[in-house]
Amino acid sequence: MESASGPWQDAVVRHSLAGRAETPVQALLLARLRDEGPLSKAQLADRLEVSRTTVGAEVARLTELGLAVEAGPAASRGGRRSTLVDLSPDIRFAGLSIGATGLSVGITDGRLSTLAVRHAPCDIRQGPEQVLALALETTRKLMAEVGVDGLSGAGVGVPGPVDFHRGVSVSPPIMPGWDGYPVRDVVSRDLGCPVVLDNDVNVLAVGEQHAGVAKNARDFLFVKIGTGIGCGIVVDGELYRGVDGCAGDIGHIRVEDFGPTCACGNTGCLEAFAGGAALARDATAAARSGRSDILAGMLTDGADLTAADVGAAVSQGDPVAVQLIRESGRRVGQVLASLVSFFNPGLIVIGGGVTAVGHSLLAEVRGVTYRRSLPLATGNLPIVLSELGADAGVIGAARMVSGAVYSSEPARG
Amino acid sequence: MESASGPWQDAVVRHSLAGRAETPVQALLLARLRDEGPLSKAQLADRLEVSRTTVGAEVARLTELGLAVEAGPAASRGGRRSTLVDLSPDIRFAGLSIGATGLSVGITDGRLSTLAVRHAPCDIRQGPEQVLALALETTRKLMAEVGVDGLSGAGVGVPGPVDFHRGVSVSPPIMPGWDGYPVRDVVSRDLGCPVVLDNDVNVLAVGEQHAGVAKNARDFLFVKIGTGIGCGIVVDGELYRGVDGCAGDIGHIRVEDFGPTCACGNTGCLEAFAGGAALARDATAAARSGRSDILAGMLTDGADLTAADVGAAVSQGDPVAVQLIRESGRRVGQVLASLVSFFNPGLIVIGGGVTAVGHSLLAEVRGVTYRRSLPLATGNLPIVLSELGADAGVIGAARMVSGAVYSSEPARG
Structure with missing residues (x-):
């Protein structure tokens, strides 16, 4: 479960967003809700092998942080009714999947269902300023379209090797001008949210694993x-x-x-x-x-x-x-x-x-x-x-940053 | 840490040996003592992030099981003297590394230091009965030589694909007669101890990792x-x-x-x-x-x-x-x-x-x-x-079965 593991510590730019898990149990709760949908407190306690009291306290804190909501009584399992917990409907991620000749951008909810996706042709050889400007402009337009004014995080995939921990492209053969470019920090400053950068193939693999044929x-x-x-x-x-x-x-x-x-x-x-x-x-x-x-x-x-x-x-x-x-x-x-x-x-x-x-x-x-x-x-x-085609990149990129936002590791930047 | 993980459950034949970890903490204690040597109870508590009381109780139980011993006072760390804990000097493993044209057998102590190693030419094409008879005879001679009458476990490597969980060779191209042969169970019955079977390359890799150039x-x-x-x-x-x-x-x-x-x-x-x-x-x-x-x-x-x-x-x-x-x-x-x-x-x-x-x-x-x-x-x-040469097979095979013996998983057979 990457939501509680170390590498994110380096790979994400720190942001003072309120919404971020504070403890490993909170991180695990959020990852369960992302991957399984709404669950009762009793189910969450079973899945995480912790007490219902612990789940209750952690869910209360996640609600304060704006990451989770209590969504009414759960279906009865025989005993006392348990309360259903869901991810906050306000969570929004962006996935920016940049290829050599085109890019895909999408906005997702907390469970990584896409609310809107847009594809645009681009030429990676035009260099990072121009390509990222297009990607960011597309992202902002899409946000306006679906009525989102702030993101909980954004994932970015680029078609070449990436120094994952530093968030920069490294010696990409087909990407003149991108070597050492601080993609992560530029996107993070522009969108005002935590960003994870990886190469496009890893992003596609993760997308297909989250929602596609590799589930x-x-x-x-x-x-x-x-x-x-x-x-x-x-x-x-x-x-x-x-x-x-x-x-x-x-x-x-x-x-x-x-x-x-x-x-x-x-x-x-x-x-x-x-x-x-x-x-x-x-x-x-x-x-x-x-x-x-x-x-x-x-x-x-x-x-x-x-x-x-x-x-x-x-x-x-x-x-x-x-x-x-x-x-x-x-x-x-x-x-x-x-x-x-x-x-x-x-x-x-x-x-x-x-x-x-x-x-x-x-x-x-x-x-x-x-x-x-x-x-x-x-x-x-x-x-x-591939089952998802270009959407795999959008979902995979959003999945990567969700792993960082739903993590309790202190982020950096 | 494989000593506490699942696959061993299938991969080892059950034996009613007294000496076997009963809890995950015991398993972790034994693996630490194997990989780091004698440690004080205070150090063990630090390393495992459990209380000294827990360490004290688990060490006492391991002593009863004949797996650990208390080895006098540890060097002072300033406060109260802690007691040094070591693996029992009675633990003995055998490593049987069988190649296509020769085999190596060794007896090790609980930390997998070899007490004696012997190499013998063999021809894998003679089939499992003959080759295993030679390997087992060599093992028994070696045990007599170093004065060992019982083994805590034996690891076996063979030069072809292995069904790790069933403990049998499968369709080995250079090993006529070995397909489906229950190597693990035959060796286990003969030596009267738990046995783990794997292919020789995995065994060599694990040996080099435990004591060689890949440490x-x-x-x-x-x-x-x-x-x-x-x-x-x-x-x-x-x-x-x-x-x-x-x-x-x-x-x-x-x-x-x-x-x-x-x-x-x-x-x-x-x-x-x-x-x-x-x-x-x-x-x-x-x-x-x-x-x-x-x-x-x-x-x-x-x-x-x-x-x-x-x-x-x-x-x-x-x-x-x-x-x-x-x-x-x-x-x-x-x-x-x-x-x-x-x-x-x-x-x-x-x-x-x-x-x-x-x-x-x-x-x-x-x-x-x-x-x-x-x-x-x-x-x-x-x-x-490779730094260890043929000894890598002996040490790797012993390492594999030590992971099973030092595990708290219920074994099978």
Whole structure:
């Protein structure tokens, strides 16, 4: 239960918001209400293995803090009626999920149900000032729309490595200008609330775990195939970040000794063969060389094609586009097969923009992964598409900051 | 702290030994004494955050159970003298580490210091009856030698996948006759003590973590290059087994689409290129074809060469043998580079029989791994040889069963 654990201490900017758990029991109560919905005091006492007196006192304090409310009598369990407790209806979180070519922003309630979500195109290469300005403007508009004037917290995901504890981007290959940029503190100052920053793949994994297809999975991988390729790793229900916070950086696994140059400067990276940018590059080449009339027809004003164009060409039955998708799936499957042998996960979720092309990609990934892994590890291994799509980023980002706000750890900043 | 966790409940055969922790606090006390040595009651109370009264009562009970002793007054900390507590000097564990071509057996005290260790050659392909008979006979001889008539527990490692909870080997590629064999129960009946069974790589990883080079590592990989190749994964100080218990099976990661046939029946597996059996195969071919006079000189009676012969040829400066070792290291490094990008470990320990050839292998593994991984993940990543060698298996196996004996979970059988 991350709501009572240490790392948040470093990872969140301190704010003097009234609404914040003060004790580990309060934190556990809030996390239960978030994950299970309204519960009676008797149920809360059972779940937390503490006395009803303790629950009563802690709920009273949470009510004073504006985090919980008493919501009438609970259904009878035979004995004395217990009181139903719920999260305060005033709690609002924002989730800002920033990708390489688009961003999603959402406002959620305390249980992380989205009240409103908006998507906007963006170009991460324009640098942090411009991209964050767009994200923050979108957030404020959305807040006005749903009548929210203050947030309890905001989660932010960015498409590159992050120093989770310092809240900054670090040497992101596809994000010029972002290296060392204090994303967390800038967003926190602007929105006036605690902020947690993580990379987009971790945020997506957590979103799918909270409300999507990975809801009951303890050990799973979330593989994002977008402009780049990355992987969120969940071990025993918790995100695994690695000792330097860069676990899951599978886009730069070398799949060939030679090959196209990657955004990171090396050659042979998975991402340079199979990511959205690679698809766009290969599709553009196929269009210009006359190998595909359908792709050539999509070339306008001499601009390069996008991964979305490849998807459109697939849906029109273009064999070159289908072949590009298959080749991408084959490369991803090749790497996943190794990871399955190593990690023996219980589930693999595939998400990210490229999955818009859907089942032809999934079929190829599945085929290669199952064929090349040991039967013992794949006997019962579902490989499925993300259920929430872009909303996973919004929910995951909100989930991350809810873990900090519902925590009793002293925050910092 | 595995001494108080759930899985042991399934993984250990029940025995009516007197000596077994009865409460979580007793279990934590025993684990502290194992890992830190004698401690005063005051120190134990501090470490466990319980009252001195509780420590006094639990230590008294552990003394009755024959698990702990009071060892005189502790050094003064200023106030009232506290009493020093130690593990009972009567506690004895056995560690049985069975490899494909040899086994190691050791007897340890309660802190897992080895009192005696013996190595014997064996051939895992002779099947469980014969191999276990040898291991058990060696154990009994060793017990007689050091004057032990009863064990508090025994840990067993075998060179293949294990159903940890049922205590049986499962579909082990290089172990005909072992599939489904109830190793744990057979050893437990013979030695009359609780037994924990795991695969040899996990056992080696735990041994290195308890007493070797990985002593302070929380997230690390132990890579064994023996007849086969496997990997023990430690996440946040605990072994990670995967959802089916087969995590770390990296020997069967496919590194080429085609290649020599592996013991598992597939082609292109890492193990079939780089394991000890592959080295022996390639060295024999080189000897027979006249490519290496030194290797040819080692051929006797038409028998095949072994990986140890390759090591001997390397120390004589044979260029073919050196090339074989380099090639093996290159293949292992190629796979490790992917795993480093994925898992971002803090340490990689290389062990197993092939490491007897030492630094030429390590240099190659290091070179390829560092070159092919992202700088962020390798900036501070030591890749080192096992410190304990074969003793790691003995200590790791004893460590595993100590976790069960020092646990308060009801055991089963």
